[in-house]
Amino acid sequence: SCGICVEKCPFDAIEIINLPQELEDEPAHRYGENAFSLYGLPAPQEGQVTGILGPNGIGKTTAVRILAGELEPNLGRYEESPDWDDVLEAYRGTELQDYIADIRDGEITVARKPQYVDQIPNQFDGNTRQLLEQTDERDALDNLVERLSIGPVMDQAIEDLSGGELQRVALAATLARDTDFYFLDEITPYLDIGQRVTAARLIRELAEEEGKSMLVVEHDLAILDLLADTLHVAYGEPGAYGVITPPKSVRNGINEYLAGYLDNENMRIRQNPIEFEEHAPRTATHGDVLVDYPDLTKSYGDGEFSLEVEGGEIHRNEVLGIVGPNGIGKSTFAKLLTGNLEPDTGDADLNLDISYKPQYVTIDQPMRVDAFLSSITDQFGSSYWNTEIAQPLQLERIMEQNLSDLSGGERQRVAIAACLSESADLYLLDEPSAHLDVEQRVQATSAIRRYAEQQDSTVMVIDHDTYMIDLLADRLMVFDGEPAAHGHAGQPQSMRNGMNEFLANLEVTFRRDERTSRPRINKPDSQLDREQKREGEYYYAP
Numbered sequence: 001s002c003g004i005c006v007e008k009c010p011f012d013a014i015e016i017i018n019l020p021q022e023l024e025d026e027p028a029h030r031y032g033e034n035a036f037s038l039y040g041l042p043a044p045q046e047g048q049v050t051g052i053l054g055p056n057g058i059g060k061t062t063a064v065r066i067l068a069g070e071l072e073p074n075l076g077r078y079e080e081s082p083d084w085d086d087v088l089e090a091y092r093g094t095e096l097q098d099y100i101a102d103i104r105d106g107e108i109t110v111a112r113k114p115q116y117v118d119q120i121p122n123q124f125d126g127n128t129r130q131l132l133e134q135t136d137e138r139d140a141l142d143n144l145v146e147r148l149s150i151g152p153v154m155d156q157a158i159e160d161l162s163g164g165e166l167q168r169v170a171l172a173a174t175l176a177r178d179t180d181f182y183f184l185d186e187i188t189p190y191l192d193i194g195q196r197v198t199a200a201r202l203i204r205e206l207a208e209e210e211g212k213s214m215l216v217v218e219h220d221l222a223i224l225d226l227l228a229d230t231l232h233v234a235y236g237e238p239g240a241y242g243v244i245t246p247p248k249s250v251r252n253g254i255n256e257y258l259a260g261y262l263d264n265e266n267m268r269i270r271q272n273p274i275e276f277e278e279h280a281p282r283t284a285t286h287g288d289v290l291v292d293y294p295d296l297t298k299s300y301g302d303g304e305f306s307l308e309v310e311g312g313e314i315h316r317n318e319v320l321g322i323v324g325p326n327g328i329g330k331s332t333f334a335k336l337l338t339g340n341l342e343p344d345t346g347d348a349d350l351n352l353d354i355s356y357k358p359q360y361v362t363i364d365q366p367m368r369v370d371a372f373l374s375s376i377t378d379q380f381g382s383s384y385w386n387t388e389i390a391q392p393l394q395l396e397r398i399m400e401q402n403l404s405d406l407s408g409g410e411r412q413r414v415a416i417a418a419c420l421s422e423s424a425d426l427y428l429l430d431e432p433s434a435h436l437d438v439e440q441r442v443q444a445t446s447a448i449r450r451y452a453e454q455q456d457s458t459v460m461v462i463d464h465d466t467y468m469i470d471l472l473a474d475r476l477m478v479f480d481g482e483p484a485a486h487g488h489a490g491q492p493q494s495m496r497n498g499m500n501e502f503l504a505n506l507e508v509t510f511r512r513d514e515r516t517s518r519p520r521i522n523k524p525d526s527q528l529d530r531e532q533k534r535e536g537e538y539y540y541a542p
C-alpha cells in the first residue's frame, strides 16, 4: 500500500513526489476495481471558454461524458452506483451545483468535436455540404464556411478531404449546432497558424456573443492562451488516475504547467521546467554545409499551383524549422529534395539519403510495433536506442500492440521513432506535434534535437506549433505566397529574421510573459501589437 488509497493501492507504480490532496477525497468517478479514477471535474461557465491542459489518457473524455449527462458519476462507489440526487448532494455548494441539477433534469445538450478527425470518413458517407447541412441549427453555416475557407471543398466527398480540411469541417459542424455546451477536443492538428487563430476567434465569439459554454482541450499553448478565459490543469498517471484542478487564470495555469509545479495544489508534476529564451536563441550555426541546393521551380497541371524555391544551404548538424501556411508547397519542396518529384527547372539531384515522416501518418499494417521498428533498424532494443528513442517517445507501453490499434498520438510517436531510426543524411519530419500532448511534444522535441547532435545528422521539421518550433529549430525557412495558387520558399535564415518575416506575413505579434519569458500572442491592434509591428519585432521583442 502506498498510503493513498483506503484499502490497497490499485496501481503498481505511482511516482509522485507529494500526494495530491484530492486523492484522499472521493473521486468523481471510478470505472471499477483497479480501474481508472477521475478526481475533480471542470466547471463550464456560461459565456466563457474553459480550457483543460493535460496529458492524453488523464480522464478528459470521461469528464465530458459526465458533463454531457451520458455517464452518471459513481463518486467512486462502483459497486452500488449513486443516483443523480446523491451526486447533486455531493456537489452542493460547489461551482458545479447548478450545472449538475440541470443534468439531472435532462436539460443539458452538448455538441462535441472528436479528437481524431481522421476517423470521421469511417462514420459519414457523403460530401461536405450534406454533413454540414445536418448540423446547421444556428443558421451560422455561411459565416463558418467563409471564415474557415471551406467553400472550395463543399461538394467534395468527406473521404477525399485532407486532414486540415477535415479539421475545419468538423469544427464548423460542431459550432453550427445550437446547444448549451460545446466540447472541442483539440482544434489545431493539421491547421496552420492563420487557421488556428481563426478557429480560436470563432470559439470566442460563440461564447461572448451567444453566451455559450465552451470547453476546449488544446495542446498548442500559444493558441490555448489566446482562446481560454480560465484553465483547469489535469495531472496524474495516464490510464491509472487523473486529477482535474479547480480553475486557474490561463496565465497562471500555463506558467505553472511549464514550471512543472502547481502553486495552489503544492504539487510537482515534472522534474524540470520548460524554458524559453528571451532573445533569439542559438545564432545561426556555421557548421559544414551538408547540401547546397540551387533555385528550383515546380508547377502542377496547367500551372494551377506553382512553387519557386530560392537556392540555399542546409548545414550539417542543424535543426532547420520550416514554417508557412497550408497549401503553399512545403511538401512539394520535401518531395523535390527526396527525389520523389522532378523539378521543372533547376537540378535537385542532391544525392542525399533522406528519411521522411509525412504529415498524415498511415502506418496501419496488422503488425506489432516492436516487429515494425525492429524491421527498420538493427539498433532496435540496444540501450542507446532505448534511451534516445524509445524512452522519450514513450514507446515501451505500446511495443506489443498492433499498428492498426494505435491511437493518433501513439501512431505519431511510432512514426517519429521509425523516421529517426533509419540511417540517413537528412531527417525530414512533417508536423510531428499533431496529436501529441504538451509533455510528449517537449520530449519528442528534445529527442529530435539530441539525436541530431549525437548522430551528427541534420533535421528539417515542418510544424505549426510556434512553441515547438522555437524550442527545436536553429534556423528557419519561411514559405509565403498564396495557398493553392503559388508559393515562394526563402533561403534558410536566423530564427530572429525568420520568425519576424513569417509573423509579418500573418500580422501576428508575440510579447513575452513577464514571469517566464514565454511568448504570448498580442491582441490585434493593442498598443504592444502596434509598437512591435512598427519596429519589425514580431517575435523576440522584450
Ligand code: ADP
Residues within 6 Å of the ligand: 031, 035, 036, 055, 056, 057, 058, 059, 060, 061, 062, 063, 238, 239, 240
Ligand atoms: P482522455 O480523454 O484524457 O484521453 P479518457 O477519459 O478517455 O482520457 O480515459 C481515461 C482512462 O479511463 C483511460 O485509461 C481509459 O482506458 C479509461 N476508460 C475510459 N472508459 C472506460 C470504461 N468504460 N471502462 C474502464 N475504463 C475506461
Ligand code: ADP
Residues within 6 Å of the ligand: 300, 301, 305, 325, 326, 327, 328, 329, 330, 331, 332, 333, 483, 484, 485
Ligand atoms: P503544403 O505542404 O505547404 O501544405 P503542398 O506542397 O502539399 O503544400 O501543396 C501545394 C499545392 O499544390 C496545394 O494547392 C495542393 O493541392 C497542390 N498539389 C499538391 N500535390 C499535387 C499534385 N500531385 N497534383 C496537383 N496539385 C497538387
